[in-house]
Amino acid sequence: EVDIVESGGGLVQAGGSLYLSCEVNRLPGSSYAIGWVRRTPISGQEAVACYSNSDGTTRYGAAAKGRFATSTDTFNKFKLFLHLNNLEPEDTGVYYCAVNFPYCGGSLLNYHQWGQGTQVTVSS
Numbered sequence: 097e098v099d100i101v102e103s104g105g106g107l108v109q110a111g112g113s114l115y116l117s118c119e120v121n122r123l124p125g126s127s128y129a130i131g132w133v134r135r136t137p138i139s140g141q142e143a144v145a146c147y148s149n150s151d152g153t154t155r156y157g158a159a160a161k162g163r164f165a166t167s168t169d170t171f172n173k174f175k176l177f178l179h180l181n182n183l184e185p186e187d188t189g190v191y192y193c194a195v196n197f198p199y200c201g202g203s204l205l206n207y208h209q210w211g212q213g214t215q216v217t218v219s220s
Contacts, residue, residue: 098122098209102193105214108183114216116178118193123174126150127198130176132166133205134159134216136189143204144191147176150199157204183218190215 104116120130131146143157145166154166163182169175176193191214194207201207 098124098195100193100195100209100211102191102211102214104178105191105216107217107219110184110218110220112183112218114180114183116180116191116193116214116216118176118178118211120174120176120193120195123195125197129196129198129200129207130174131194131196131200131204131207132176132178132191133194133207134187134189134191135213136186138186141205145178146196146200146204148200149174155200155204180216183216185218185220188216188218 099121101119132144142159193211196207
């Protein structure tokens with residue numbers, strides 16, 4: 097089974113930034129997708145972004161709103177980073193990293209396996 101470890105959540109003031117990390121171990125092959133989904137009290141479950149290893153592209157969900165971006169590190173273990181910029185109180189919620197095979201789903205919400213999530217809290 098794939099091992100997913102998230103880190104980097106915390107408390108930040110509105111307008112600030114956070115840097116989330118997702119480390120994925122024991123990927124069974126070379127065709128996979130890794131994404132971020134958040135659950136907020138206001139909007140419920142929202143797709144943030146999904147990286148597809150097959151073509152190296154990232155698709156962004158509406159929750160990213162042009163303020164969030166991803167980057168990857170595949171040197172040793174696979175890591176997907178989520179850069180949260182210009183945060184707003186409405187961004188408060190739990191951010192989950194998840195893995196799907198072999199591609200990102202159409203909604204960017206359906207994944208084979210999920211991490212435990214990391215809490216992001218934005219104060220006004």
